[in-house]
Amino acid sequence: MRWELDPNPSPPKVLLTYAVFLLLSLLGLGVLFLLYGVVPLKAYGLLLSPLMDTLGLAEVVRRTIPLLLIGSGLALAFRVGFFNIGAEGQLLMGAVGGAYVALFLPPGPWTLALMFLLGGGLGAVWSGLAAWLRVRFGANEILTTLMQNYLVYYLVVYLVAGPWKGQTVFGFLYTDPFPPEAKLPRLGDTLVHWPTLVLGIAAALGLQLLLFRTPLGFEWRILGENPEAARYLGLKGGRLIPLAALLSGFLAGLAGVGEVAGIHLRLLEPAQISLGYGFTAILVAWLARGRPLWVLFTAPLLGLILAGGDALKLSLSMPFRVVDVVAGLLLLSLIGAEALSQRRLIWRR
């Protein structure tokens, strides 16, 4: 008896495998809920509760916005073989860049555009650094981008507790509020900052076109799928990889600007700026299997899970770590299902 690669798995088999693994992750989640002292069914219900009313749906959309931007960039980066785990940090860099423009440059009609530009730019610098370390020194980008997350985390804490701490706030770790010019318009009285949503959708569409309809995209795909062939064809990984890294970092930076300019209107503690978007976006991109367009479907799905996790935290006063648990289990079940569905069991040796 042994495993073997299944050259073309049938769609029902793939679906069944994914269903089984999702069920297993739900079971695992249920066990953790039980250990914590909550009835699993009640918790599952709360996870899905944002679907029940308009306010809940608006919450889902609000969570979807950064996931769209980051997820489509990561889908591209993963496709090219750059495992950017640092979107969380790139998002925070974007928030820092946006906050700098809002707080320290004279406000005007150009403020928002400048915020997006500097925020995205800083995000790109941050991921570009990891790409440079990989291309120049061979440093594993999974680890460097992950470590960079912690570095920006402390940078933001330092800024809001130190030099950028607001003159008008006491005791809290905030900057002063942004001027009105730095505020993104929202839909009605929800927290849906729609210009960023439009940017996210445009990013998914644009990257899909770039990846599948241009010569550059063709080179990217070859490099990602078969590095040997790419070398044989003379494709320069030293140029293609940083380019994809910069794009994904730029988009994560835009997401960070969206969060501070659309929701908080000030720079604040990092754990409140990003509610785990960088990590969740890895799931978004992984689910999309390297197709930026599919992010339009996978981002709302994970947006629902984040909004549901929030409902769990609020009504059961669970610690914020519950989101990590859900994301970890989901990621495991996804890669497990992907691996298993591409294999078959052979009963002879």
Place this chain on the structure above:
Amino acid sequence: MEEALVRAVLFGTPILLASLGALLSERGGVVNLGVEGMMALSALGAFAVALEVGPVRGILAGVGVGSFMGLFLGLFAVVLRANQFVAGLALAALGLGASGLLGKRYEGVPLPQPLPEGGLALVALALALGLHLLLSRTRFGLYLRSVGENPKAADLFGVSVEGVRYLALALGGGIIGLAGAYLSLAYRPSWTDGMTSGLGWVAIALVILAGWHPLRAVLGAYFFGLLFFLQFRLQGSVPIPAEAFAAMPYLLVILVLALSGRARAPKALGQPFDRGR
């Protein structure tokens, strides 16, 4: 001076243990990026059991939790041949998340009988030596190295690649679990969410810095320990913000990776083994 050396060893010990555990599976070709989560959850398991039935069984519980998580990672990395890097990251998130969730009730509870740090530091040193001997002098070590370098050849000689990798993950997981138990039973005899504070990532970088060699990991771990000691000692006495000190371990990992990025890794590291290919 003497104090600095002692503290360096004591602080280097969890890093040493965790990196020995990761090193063991990496020599067999399996990357373990779940170290941070494995440490966190085994620290909690060790603490919870130690509160109920005493610290010695607490240690066993920590080792058990670590081994179990190693086997769990093996399910994905070895049996299913999923992407080892992603599986490890997911395990890190899961372990951190689950420990934060389940550990909430232990937050702020003191441990009545902490374990001596020095004793465990010696155990870690002995483990490093033992691991070196295991790798260089035993048949299992030979199998493990060949599975990490050339699984195809090992398979042809009748070595069970899956079995060896599985065993290495379980043993390595146990050592990582010991690192977690050291944190919650000896080093800081209590439980707080996030108490591993990035040590798991430092340990992973140390494996690379040490060139996948257990004895060199000892020196590296004590060096990191010394840096951490200096960080605590200098905090407040020099005009550098506390956040810069807190960010130091992560910066160090990046520097280490840049300096030793092309170090010689086991050839099959990170690659799932499929007999048919």
